[in-house]
Amino acid sequence: MAYDEGLAELLRADLADLPVTEKKMFGGLCFMFDGNMLCGTHTYGAMFRVSKDSYEAALALPGVGPMAFTGRPMAGMVDVSDDGMADDAVRAKLPALALAFVKSLPAK
8 A cells, every 4th residue: 555554543543533534545545524635644644634724833733844745835735744643742733723624614
């Protein structure tokens, strides 16, 4: 697989109380809330959809950086290193930021 299954299990545990679905996308695994991407895993770690408004707050967290699949940062999307994902506080804050944004979107 192109993503770390252990990391996927960690995200599954963190999101266990939410009605999320899983979808394989972009060589990784995405977790969807009401049909909208919330977060996921990819070849290089984890990513969260935090919104443009929460982008700077997310980047201030340890182990979090801009997501740049195409070589250019994607506004509102962040990557998280393995060290960041090992930090319980970071793993609590990022899903909360992502969920607040994704809940504001219309269901698909």
